[in-house]
Amino acid sequence: MDAVDLIQPFLVEEIESAIKELPRNKAPSPDGLPGEFYQHCWPIIREDVIAAIQHFYQIAQLPISWGSTHTVLIPKKENPCFLKNYRPISICDTKYKIISRILVSQMKGILPSLVGMKQGAFVPG
Structure with a gap:
C-alpha cells in the first residue's frame, strides 16, 4: 500500500469489517446507538450506513453531529465525594468510530x- 491507496474511496468490505470490529458493551454514542x-x-x-460513510468520503466534510462528543464522568469508587474520584470519558458517534477504524486500518x-528506524512510540514491534 502507498499514499495513492489512502485517497481511494472506502470499500464496502472496509466499512463492514470496521463495524464487525466495534467493541461490545461500550457506552452508546450521543445519538443513543451503541456498536451492537x-x-x-x-x-x-x-x-x-454505507451511503452515509461513502458520502462523507466524497465531500470530505464530517457532519457536525458525527464529530460531537459527550464527556461523562464515571465514578472511580462507590459514593465519590470529590472530582478526583471521577474518571472522564468522551463518548463519540459510532459512525465517527467506523471511519476512524477504516483510516487506521x-x-x-x-x-x-x-x-524512521529509531522511532519506537506508537509503532508495534
Missing part, C-alpha cells in the same frame, strides 16, 4: 515506510 445496534441491525441499516500498511 449497528452489528445486530446491519441487514436493515446496511445500505444507509489503511494507514497500518503505509506507516512502516513513513516512520
